[in-house]
Amino acid sequence: MRTWWRKRCAAREERGPSGISLLPWLLLGVGALAHLTSGEAARPWLGLLGLVTFNSLYIAIVFRAFAPSLRDSRTTRVLLGAAVLVSFALAIGYGREWLLLFPLLGLALGAVVRGGRQLRRTAVPLVAAVGAVTVWRDGWDSLGIVYGTFISVMVTAAILALNETVRELRETREELARAAVEQERLRFSRDLHDLLGHTLSVIVVKSEAARRLAPRDLDAALGQITDIESVGRQALTEIREAVTGYREGSLGTELDRARDALASAGVEPVVRRSGPPLEPAEEALLGWVVREAATNVVRHARATRCEIAVESGPERVRLTVTDNGRGPSPAASGSGLRGLSERLAAAGGTLAAAAAPDGGFRLAAELPAGRTVLAPSGAQEPPALGFRS
Structure with a gap:
């Protein structure tokens, strides 16, 4: 049993994180759900529909973010844009507890856009817009939401980019090992x-x-x-x-x-x-x-x-x-x-x-003369010459 568990953990470590690892953060939306059930929210059915829509978009985005063929697709960008619109609409319409959807949005953005100039072009305007809405709806006391959104974007992007680099290095090491065997x-x-x-x-x-x-x-x-x-x-x-x-x-x-x-x-x-x-x-x-x-x-x-x-x-x-x-x-x-x-x-x-x-x-x-080194075994093969065998 212990050996099986070790193999399972090693296989999971090689695969790296997946979309499931970002699902527990959906608990940040519990405050919004409590606000709907408290009876204080206007048009609760509309808020519930918006919350379900945002959660569905978030789940779809984070799972697509861990599939390289889907992460950079047009559909993923459209889903991310829809999540931005829904989260801002809910935050502006309901305020306070609903502002916690912004860190969730940051997680989704960081999972899709993992680094480089594109991350800066998207993260900075998003955090600025989150700051404006947060201060307008809940005053300066909610600046922690802005900071949390910024950290969600940057840390998620950094960790996933680092994991991808490690995976590529592992694949490169395995390829070099295979090449060394072939050369020998x-x-x-x-x-x-x-x-x-x-x-x-x-x-x-x-x-x-x-x-x-x-x-x-x-x-x-x-x-x-x-x-x-x-x-x-x-x-x-x-x-x-x-x-x-x-x-x-x-x-x-x-x-x-x-x-x-x-x-x-x-x-x-x-x-x-x-x-x-x-x-x-x-x-x-x-x-x-x-x-x-x-x-x-x-x-x-x-x-x-x-x-x-x-x-x-x-x-x-x-x-x-x-x-x-x-x-x-x-x-x-x-x-x-x-x-x-x-x-x-x-x-x-x-x-x-x-x-x-x-x-x-x-x-x-x-x-x-004087500059010769022993030729490596894996030298590239030149064109065939007309030699006797």
């Missing part, structure tokens, strides 16, 4: 693609090499199998790092792996580096590019030679991977290279892929 999923899927695509390609190439070598050179075949074991263990470590989100690749390590994978696939690797050492963030991003490019060459290029060049200068860092294979496939738009393009674009860099001048395929990545 994107990061994880992208890292797994980049890690497993390269690793499995290397394992396949070395397995084929071991199968070819086994009949004539058992020791060389065992060496390939040992490499497969090493690659598998390294892949397990990298996947654990990817899951925790702390993996930062090393460009030197990726170049060594790319050289070994290319050589195992029968592709002559040529690796050149020039310029000063790179920042860790630059190393991490370019390490992903080398991994994806080498995987692409091993799996699809049918190349015999692959050149990897890293050139770092004072303003830009450039990495190019060129092979002499069959060239890019215009029908493909590889998800791995699209992911790399996102990473580089978010860090201020670029990624370009096209046919090499002498045939084959060239992938070129550039980054601003």
